Amino acid sequence: MMNSSGISASLLSLGAVDFGIVVDSAVVMVENIMRRYKNATPAEKQKGIVRFTYDCATEVGTEVLFAILIIILAYLPIFSFERIEGRLFKPMAFTLSFAIFGALLFTMTVVPVLMSFFYRRYFESKNPGPIEWHNPVYEWVERKYEKIVHYLVDRSKKVVMIAFTGVTGLLIVGACLGTEFLPSLDEGGFTLRLYFPVGISLPEAKKFVPKIRGMIYKNEQVNMILSQYGRNDDGTDPLPPNRLEIYVGLKDYKNWNEKITKEQLLIRMRNDLEEGLPGVKVSFSQPIMDNLSEAIMGTIADLAVFVSGQDLKEMRHISQQILDIVSKMKGASEYGIEQEGPAPQLVIRLKRAVAARYGINISDIQNVIEAAVGMEPISYLYEGPMDTPPKERALFGIAVRFAKDYRQSAREIANIPIISPKGERIPLSELAEITQEDSPTMIFRQDGKRTITVRLNVRGRDQGGFVAELQEKVKKEVKIPEGFEVRYGGQYENLARVGKQLAIVIPVTIGIIFGLLFMLYRNLKSVIVALSCIPLSLLGGIYALLGRGYYFNVSAGVGFISLFGIATMAGILFVSKANHLRHDDIMMSVREASILSAVSQLRPRLMTMLLALLGLIPATMASGVGSDVQRPLATVMVGGLASALFLVLTVMPSLYILVMGSKEDVKSKGSSKSLSGDYASIYPEPEYSFISDDEEYQAPTEKSKKKLKSNKDKKLKRIFSFLGFTVG
Structure with a gap:
């Protein structure tokens, strides 16, 4: 898919791809099938390993499908990037999306087949022995975790309040993080x-x-x-x-x-x-970034202050005032005015009335000045054989002008003789006023307006904070006359543009994720619990940036965007398991379902989060050429995954109890409205929904269970058929 999309294998496309994330879906599938094999009853073994494996795969198939779709969808803001940021981060987003989608197909089709092939002997044996290696460390962790969960859910309100108070506080601190467009690159x-x-x-x-x-x-x-x-x-x-x-x-x-x-x-x-x-x-x-910046923004500086207007003298005065302010600010480096200042020039103003008295034409005077000071061609020389056509011979102009001693100063130029019609030799000083004045050496235009640029680089300080301070000082100390304009560009212009773009795209993306989760659960409370993983993961990302002294830039923003999907996957697994438990045992309380879900999902959550986290640690420590862009991204993701791993395991059970309430019961499978249109043939209907206390619950009969099971099998077969596979 990379080849067909024109994406080459490079540091930009593969540098920050976390292959731990790629295997997450397979880990969830394998763990669920292994656990079901281990706890299979004789009646379930009678179905045969193929049928039983198929049933095990379908238990988590829907959740895995939606989780992977959400991970890919979370990269929508990155797909919308343009210009420099698009060149840097789009290849990585596309590559990771291709890899995750391929892993999803592999998980939904090949993994169950391989599991049934490798464990057939165990499944059919009467005395199979242990299905997995004895792991005393994990068993000890699981026992301790179960005790911790019981302790925390008994104090659900305090746990949730403390967690989200901490999240809110750190988010406020994070809002004060310094901002920049991109980290300093090492080429x-x-x-x-x-x-x-x-x-x-x-x-x-x-x-x-x-x-x-x-x-x-x-x-x-x-x-x-x-x-x-x-x-x-x-x-x-x-x-x-x-x-x-x-x-x-x-x-x-x-x-x-x-x-x-x-x-x-x-x-x-x-x-x-x-x-x-x-x-x-x-x-x-840096040469590459310079070329990109100069081609796109017209300047190579971190910050460029453009002063536009018509009066060059007033524009130069305003620019100098801004430069004086910049020179006194902390963090300003390599500052100056981009365009050259005025340079001494010799100005010759002809006296038309005097020239008229002598009967001399103005054009004649100008021709003499041009020939004497400049250079005027008087003839042409062809080089080559005479029989060669003129078009094929080299042509050289023959020009004349005064010797250097007669034109190197204003005094010599003033003595240039002008011949009148009467043959008189009149010095140029009588026919013109010759002065030396300071005049602009170049006039730079931007968008059709005369512009002078104050350029500077920002060192040891964030660009966003520097510009905010500069704007405030310019507003107070510099008077901008009517008809003149001051605007801020350079790398800061890119930062402002990307910020406005993400302010629109990120809420839209979260809204789409919300819609997908609602399609999965058909219950607002379940969606809220699943999405709560996002702020819990942001906590670690912000702390990681603060700990390493990084500013918030586009690279760090890409890391936060990537966290949306990965953290939501952990919430989906927990909420889905708890809802399944309450559906299977209608008498089970919300508290019991929350604890059982937390303990049973400990292994897959530990594996998926740790694999993703460990896969990114090398990128956080990289120091080679080109690694500067990847380090903030990897740092945010490692910190976010670490906090999500800890907080999801500890806070999520308590949050589930508080949000879901203790008086809700689970309705039988298939009771909610089905999807409409073409989606109904691809996605299965939700397996559960919730009813309130004033609704009457009717326990499902054996006949209804078999019918629902048959309907579910048909819909899952449609999914596999849609993907190009056949299920018997």
């Missing part, structure tokens, strides 16, 4: 930018390149250097004369003899360059 090498004083010429800037390369090469970690100043060969990336870009390639970290991190190496290089080149500003960044 191996890095891009070094040097900003010389405005007005420096290209030949003068070129003189510094060998010195700069030598200062960089003295670090033994450097593998290669590629420098660029001015315009590149294809003309697509013109740089101003005062800007020098250098790509620095590094050796593999394993081959570094000196024990130093990349961050420490960059700090050392910055200090060396700033000491060796006074007045030069130094900036470091």
Whole structure:
């Protein structure tokens, strides 16, 4: 499926795929069949292992199907990602969805067949012996857990109140987490930018390149250097004369003899360059992210403040005020105004009245100035044999202008002679006013508006908090005249855009999950209990971010999104088991069903959660190139799964008792309304629902039980037929 979707096997598609999650459905299926084999009665063994295994598989088939659908559906917000975040996280979401769907097909079809094949001898033997290895550790854990559950359910209100008070408190703390678009990426090498004083010429800037390369090469970690100043060969990336870009390639970290991190190496290089080149500003960044950011947002900075208007002088004044504010803020680094400032220019204003008295045309004066100071072609030269057609010969222009000594200053230019119609030699100074003025060297436009950009990077602080503080200070300290606009872009623009998008998509996704759970249970209370796993898992995710000092970014958000489906699976297994127990024994109380469900589901919940958790631990500790994007995601999921494992095992039984109440009874199977349309031929009807005390309960007869069993078998056969398999 990856091949047909055009997704290649790479760090982006496989880097954070948790293969523990992939096997969760098979674990639930195998555990249920094993437990049923172990407790099979002689009457059940009479059915034969094929039929009995089929019955065991159908007991959890519906729950597994809905749980996997919800896990895949939880990735809907990731599927909606665009631009940079889509490139980074969509491959992982699609790959994991493909793997989970394949595992679902394997679980629903192949796993029951393999179980019946491997355990046929045990099932048919009169003295089969133990079906599984004796595990004293798990048996001890199970006994202790049962005692703990009894203790906790006797104090259900206190347990639930303490748990959700803690969740609420930490969610409030989590709302104060710093925010950023993406963590700082490590692409191996890095891009070094040097900003010389405005007005420096290209030949003068070129003189510094060998010195700069030598200062960089003295670090033994450097593998290669590629420098660029001015315009590149294809003309697509013109740089101003005062800007020098250098790509620095590094050796593999394993081959570094000196024990130093990349961050420490960059700090050392910055200090060396700033000491060796006074007045030069130094900036470091990553080449791939730079190209993406510049192509999409027009800037490579973490934050760009765009000042738009018509008056360049006023725009420059506003930009300078904002730059002064930025320079005093904590966390601001590598700040400056993107566009070059005004540079001295020679301005020649012709005196039309004086020129008219001499009878000289304005165009004649302009032609002389152009030829003397600039360059004017007077003829053309063809290169090649004379018998070759002109179109096939090289053409060169022949241009003339004054010698350098006669045009290198305003005084020499003022003495340029202009010949009048009468043959008089009149100096240019009599026909024009020649002054030296500061004028803009370049005018940058965005969306058709003149724009000046204040660029900066944020170091040691979250982008969201920095921008919020900057916006408040600009609003108070900078007066923005009418007709001018200040807006904030760069990486922060992506952060704001993704935040607005997720604010819509995540509630929609949770609503769809709610609808699927209601289709499964046809009971609002059961849905609420199953969904309560989501806030319980968020608790650990937030704590993990705080513990590792990470900000909330898109990668961490993807981790929280992934938790929705995985945590809901644990709730589905618990609630479904408790409801099945109450259905099978109508006299069983809610308390008893909750305890029995918690104890009987201990093994599958431990296995599914621990497999998913352990599968992500390597990603949390990864330190190679490209691992920066995956670490926050894996950290959130490990913390969330750990808290979900603990809180679901301890809080869920008490919550089930409080929500379901102690006076409800379970109605017989098949009593609820059936699904309509095409879905009725694919999904089975719910096996249970709830009635209130004022309704009369009618116990199911043997005839009705057989009929319901037959209907269920037919519907499950439809599911397998829909998937392309045949059941006898």
